Amino acid sequence: MRNLGKKVAIGSLMIVVSLAVIGWVFLARQASQGEEGPWGGVDVTVIEKYAADAGREAREPFINTDQGDLLLFVFVLGGAAGGFVAGYNWRRLISEKN
């Protein structure tokens, strides 16, 4: 009985993944790319598109770092700080047995 559940779970997972790959390939041509061209994010191509259709526009963030290279700076800073914290704690947990 337990093995049956396991087989059903793994089988269902394989079917879902196969359907997802097929769905991706078939739906890919329908993906809207928005005004910014290819590789645009779904926040613009989907969320903001449907919001605009409903008469809602995205507002500027309260702290607008999307100015010049400022956004790049905060992304690098956030990535570096997050990477450091993750790496430091990974070492403490995985490498340092004592």
Add this chain to the structure above:
Amino acid sequence: MLNEKAHRLKRYIVLALVFALGLLLLYPIPAYAMHIAEGILPAYWAAIWYIPAVVFVGIGIYQIKRKTRETKAIMPLLGLTGAAIFLISVFPIPVPIAGTSSHPVGTPLGAILVGPFISTVLGAIALLIQALFLAHGGISTWGANIVSMALVGSFVGFGVFVLFKKLNVPIFLAAFAAGLLGDWATYATTAFELASALHGGGSLWGMFAAIVTAFAPTQLPLGILEGLFTGGVVTLVYQRRPELLSYVWGVRKPEPSLAGGEKI
């Protein structure tokens, strides 16, 4: 001799991959993602999503307080999980064929490592930092983004993982399913949040289906990627420190100790 060369080549390839991944992580491109931006939701709808967010984050904070009072040794696990959720959820990934970009959510992995309530808190903190400093999401829409990414991602991922483990599915596949379905559930919830606020006089489920279909070309493959990543990390942790997983929900119960040699 041949073996040594193959071994060296393998090391070079691994190093190159790690270097490429590092460059990708640090490459400064703005994140384009599923977070709902400031002003998209009407004020009352934005406020409604704060209610479940506050309840679940409150329970999560209580759990963190209780667990850290019991042992400080859980702190590295919280630090690792929080940083991982933050990084994963601002990591834009271009999707071939579709020509769009989006990001994984990271909260299914977080829920497997620290439990769904605590993962919800860590996801909420990541979303707050992104909304404040990375022009990514919003303060008024923080509640809605917490519900979709932090809450639903955590609980669906955790539920699927526990269910698959109960069915004796291998750990990689259980974590893979958790990452896959947690990711898709997050985007389905975002679609519902948008449709419920914006359908106006039209059909709620019609708009929901349209938004889900618009997400699909990007998010179907990204869900698979998130599943593979979650499966890989959980398997690695399970092989190296299985007690980290048994601490949360009991994969097996070897000597339970965390960093610093402190018993839990």
